[in-house]
Amino acid sequence: MATVLNFLTRRRGRHGFDLTDWLSWAYLVFGTVLMFGPVLWVVLSSFKTDAALAQYPPTLLPFAAKTVAVEGYDKPLELYRITGGEYQGRHLAEIRRIGLVAQMVDPAEPDKRLKVNIKDRQPEQALAFAVSNYTELFSRFNFARYLWNSVFITVVATVITVLFNSMAAFALAKYKFRGRTAVFLLIIATLMIPPTINLVPIFLVVSKLGMVNSPWGVIWPAVATPTGVFLLRQYMLTIPDDLLDAARMDHASEWRVYWRIVMPLSAPAIAVLTIFSVMWRWNDFLWPLIVLTRSEQFTLQLALNSFQGELQTNWSHLLAMTVLTLLPITFVFAFLQKYITTGIAQSGVK
Amino acid sequence: MAALELEGVVKDYAGVRAIHGIDLKVEDGDFCVFVGPSGCGKSTLLRMIAGLEDITGGELRIDRVRVNEQRASERGLAMVFQTYALYPHMTVWENLAFGLENIRTPKAEIKERVTRAARMLQIEEFLGRRPKQLSGGQRQRVAIGRAVVREPRVFLFDEPLSNLDAELRVAMRREISALHRRLGNTMIYVTHDQVEAMTMADRIVVLKAGRVEQYGTPLHLYNEPANQFVAGFIGSPRMNFIDAVVDGTDAGKVTVRDAAGQAYEVSVDGSGISPGQEVTVGIRPEHLEVGGDKGHPVSVQSIEQLGGQSFLYCETPDGTQLTAHFVGQTSMRRGDKAHATFRRSFMHLFRKSDGKALKRLEIGEAAI
Amino acid sequence: MTFASTAVRTVYQAAFNSLERPLLFVQNLVGMRRVAWMFLLPNLVIFGAFTFLPIILNYFYATTGSDAILLSQRPYVGAENFRTLLACKDYLDPNTCQQDIFWRAIHNTAKFVVLQVGLMIVFSLVTALILNRDIVLRGFFRGVFFYPVLLSPVVVALIWKWVLQRYGLLNAGLEEAGLSSVNWLVDANWSFFWIVFVTIWAHMGFYVLILLAGLQAIPSDVYEAAEMDGASKWRVFYRITLPLLTPTMVVVLVLSLIRAVQAFDEIFVLTGGGPGTATTLILHYIYETGFAARPRLFGLAAAASILMAAVLMVLTLLQLAVTRSRAEG
Structure with a gap:
């Protein structure tokens, strides 16, 4: 101590x-x-x-009533401890309840029926994990479907985000061309206009492209993040130009310079963007809520929301689903906390 | 193996001319050094040859073929960068192999070439390491190795030794020279260090402000600098300069007088000048003899004795600073009065107006 | 692990090889000078379609009526949508407004922003100062406060909904302590308190992190010099820590303002804007008007979002100015 x-x-x-x-x-x-x-x-x-x-x-x-199998009864019976009256101190199983009196039986003597006042007894409880809350998500609800939708959107959007943003960042960091500053400022300016402001017209574009009720309607509007371009560009500026020139002297095409030299060397920044993008897409709510209206297209977040909105909230399954939804992010957090926190502290974005 | 020709090569940056019409011919197998003070355009010129900078005007030819429009990767040259520019995420082996993979060289040949280059540069034991795990000298070898495996037509070096300490620099200098002897390739080497230029070059190009000041062998530059800039740049310590006025020109010699009235005889062709014209007299510290009681009076300002050699810093009566360098030790002290002897066969004469050197008729250095 | 990394490497290589030839062709086609545009193009196309174009379209929606999504089917109404939104006898009393919910949302948002940002700054500063102390398990505690930042808004809302429900943990605890239970999310004042509390709970870690970075950027020799000068702890805080932290504080202030104005997700799931309209904020109004309610009044939603954009624009410009001056200073 x-x-x-x-x-x-x-x-x-x-x-x-x-x-x-x-x-x-x-x-x-x-x-x-x-x-x-x-x-x-x-x-x-x-x-x-x-x-x-x-x-x-x-x-x-989590406690549940203890049950016991008694000879002569099909179902297991709930076990009680008797606290008063004739049978005080004994452990009896309930057969049925009639008013204030319960018909009970001693598991040791299955033939004798005993009458006990319900005030004189206390249910026997034992620690019991209702794993069925989880298994039923898969068997009775379309959980696997929602999970797949979420995973698909998260993975595909993140791959495209990293690819497109890093290409743009590479161009902005490593080439001198007319209009470079203008393009960069234009991209940075969009930081000022969060997508929440343009919900209506983005919805028009998405529906014109026939992507309503499709995961692509969630993915495409989200992939060109100004944050990602900015983050990667700042990092790529620190890669010496000599390295790129050396690769060019080594017969590398511009694409190869990007893919074999710049990308691997930007790994720390790319890791940060990957983590951010996974978080963003996994946690996305408002935009999927607008684009995805059919339940078979729902992401986990939408499924959770529609679940809790039902008249009689089915808490046992809702809670299990909540836990499964926060689990991946918790793992990301546990293993990559340092990466995430330094990434955020350095870039000031989330 | 290739010869390199530049004809009227020009470079503009945003309308400002950085390179002013360079004409140069580097023979096949030559070790050519571009030397000059920082900002003289030597690195820009090298990068233009490499294809990393556009050529604004003029023509660059490799083996008589115009290559202005070819990209860096197509010119068949290899470059060693000042920062080495080793790919930090690749092992030494991968660094060496990268260029060959890019041109789809068969695996077996890559292996053979990398192994050969590694053996030649004694980096075999580091092949599995990352650049970060190597010392400065080892990184330098890898950078050279990366150029060697490519078997380029021309090697380009951009101040490759400037990040090394003095001792290592001397060793690497000799290794690069040995490499040149062994491979026999044309090499172009950029440096601001005239010692590197003198010790390594077959031919030196002295550049200043985007123009070629002189092009020639090291000793030619040392013995017959074309102008005062080259004279001052080549040789260490720097050549002594004394402002003077022409007194008279004879056959085989010119007599001049400094501000204090001291007379100097210089053995140059005086046909280009006339009495009364302003000139500059030059004499290298190693040719200035201080001591005895004949010659021009000087006072000793300070002395540096290195044991095997000594430096004397003196001042003439008119305030000109002179440096003398000689082998051995001296018993002179600071404040001593002494005499300096100027031998006319060791002296240079430059026109004040344009800095051009007058042709030397006797070359004392060559006679020793 | 090696198998996984080999697999990643193989996929990476394959992706490269499949793209190299077409891209090399493009590179030769456009030439070195324009090769940068080749890299920019995909991102710019997406930007154009989903950011720049919508910005322009938003104005067309705001100036047209009906519930049609296609602009060609929407009649031009001029500033009608803005007039509808702004039609009010008394701006301080939403009941006198034509769009009373819009004005209630504005009132709620203003109240929310002031309370939430104010409390957020106080608590994140206190937390950052404590976490900056020389305390064991500092990394663990930093993680504790940061963890909720990563949780999705829906999860955050459900967690608290479960704790706050009529027969939830909090009420059980209160009754255990001899107090009476409260129906937290049914009472208008309490539910407003809880949306402020829950959004702070969920996002505080982010600002703590930024403040911690700011605190750690203060060189330790400044503190040592103050100690040599005999400054007391409080004096050190007021005269050294606080002034040197001010730029970071301003960043935190502006960032949290921008977020607070756009608050939606957690609140939507936690209270659904209720009871009544007690916790309906501006973005909630836009969502309801444009997407949830029938007929879908896109024009009104777009007009409201343009008004919101104006506020955000000012806040973001402020942020950029602050970040720049911090970077330069």
Whole structure:
């Protein structure tokens, strides 16, 4: 314990641990609970049965009624602990309930029926993860379809984004040509006009191209990101021109210079853009909501939204779906946090 | 293997002329060095030859064929860059092979050529490494190796040694010379260091402000600099210059006088000048003898003794600074009065008006 | 891993080889001088179709009526859409306006922007200052605050919807503590509080990161010099940290303003703009008018978005000016 405390209060500075340090720690611990708590709560809840979800006040961990198979009964029976009356202290299984009295049976003596007042008993509960919430997403709902739609849009849009943006960035960073500054300013200027402002006319273009209710209607309007061009151009400016000239002396065509020299050397910036693009497309909501109206074209986000909008919200499946949707991003976060945070800190974009 | 010809080659940057009509002929197998102060256009000229810069006017020919319009990759030249420009994401082997892969050389031949070049440059053990893992000298070898495997018609070097420390530079200088002897290719080498130029070149092109000042063998440039700029640029320490006025011209010599009235005899052809004309006298530090009690009086300002050789910094009565360089040591001290001897067969004379040198009739250096 | 990287390499090579010949042909066709345009073209075509063209088209929509999507079928109405939007007896009272929901949305957005941006800046600054301290597990805590930034708006909204529902965790906790439960998302004031809270919860990490970068850019010798001068901790904060952080703070301010004006996703899923129109913001109005409600009033939506664009334009120009002065200073 002392070593733990020692570790937690360790500082690189010369000063000791003072009040502001304690306050900082309190803030951070509270912040951790506030930031992770709700997510963790959703994850735990997603493993609860419908019965457990309806329970109020809720239990922290997913509990379900314990059941026992009793000779002579087809279905497993729910197990109760008797807290008062004649059979106090025994564990009995319920056969049926009639008013305030339950007909019960001792699993050890399956022939004898016992009558117990329902006030005198407590359900036996056990930790039980309702994995069926997840499996049913695939068997009863079209989850695989939504997942595929989301993955398809994310992967294809990201590949095209990286390709097109890096080509444009290469041209803007490594060639001197008339109109270069104008093109660059034009692209940067579009940072000022987020797509949310042009919803109506973009919808016209998309519908004219016959891409309404098609994943391409989500992909094409999203791939020419000014952020990506800007990010990559700034990085490519740091690649020495000598390297490109050396490749040209080595008989490389311009395309080869781009593909074999500039692209591999821009790998860090491309990684950042890839992560951003995956995040953007995976999390996209408003634009897919407008373009994709048929449920078989829904992305995960749209499916989640339409699920929760139903009259009787089916929380057990909705929570499982929420967890599956946040899972990939959580993995990205866990493994690439450093990349993402430095990328954002350097470029100031998200 | 190729000969290179430039005829009236011109380069403009946004309407400003950077290269003013260069005419040059580099013979097949020559080691030609472009030398000049920074900003003289030597690198631009090299990049124009390489095809990395457009040629505004004139004609560039390789083996008598006009190549102005050919792209860098089509001219069959190879270049070693000042920054080495090694591809940082490729291993040494991949760096060497890249150019050959680009022209679809068969795998077996790539392997053979890369291995041969690596052995020649002693970089075999680094073939699997990335450039970052190599020392400066090793990177330099790889950069040269990348040019060698291509078996180019002409090698181009753009200040390849300027990033190395002094000791390594001397070693690499000799290696590049040895490489030239072994391969026999035409090589064009750009440097701002006249020592590199003198030690490596078959022929030197001295450039200044986009113009050729002189073109010739190292010793020709040293012995018979065409003008005061070349005289001052070639040779280290720099040639001493004394402002003077022509006193009289005789057959075989010209007599001049400096501001303090001291007379100097110079053995040059005086047919181009007349008495009263302003000139500059030049004498290299290694030919200036200080000591004894004859000659022009000077005062010693400072002394640098390196043990094997010494430098004396003196001042003439009219305030001109003179440097003398000689082998061995001296017992002179700062503040000593001494005499300097100017031997006429070692002296140069330049017209003040255009800096042009007068033809030397005796060349003392060659006589030693 | 090596197998995966070999596979990636192979695909990369194959993609290259399949594209090289046609592109080499194009390169020879257009010549070296124009080769840059070859690289720019794909991006510019997309930009043209989905950004530049729509910017122009937006004005045509804003000046035409009916629910037709094709411009050729839309009658010209001049500034009618703008007049409809701006028809108001008293701008402070949305009930007197022809488009009362539009004005409610504007009022809500103004209130939201002021509250959300103000609180966002305070909390992200405090968090950044604490995370900048010499504390163990600093990397972990930074991750904690950043994590929600990556979550999708829909997920964020659902997480909180689950916590805030009538029989949710929060109410259970309150009852446990002896307080009475509240129907959070049904009460107008509380649901407004929660959209502010949830959007801060979801996006704060991003601004914390930018502020942390700004804090870390302050050279440590400045602090050491202040210490040598005998400055107290608070004095160091007021006289050194805060002034040197001001440029970063302005960036954060402008960025969060731009985002707040466009807030939509989380709120749409969390409250659906309700109860009533208590949490309907401007983008929500545009979406409802142009796409959700029938008939689809594209003209009105376009006109509203042009008004919103004007606000954003000013904010973005501000941002560019600030970023530039920061880059130069």
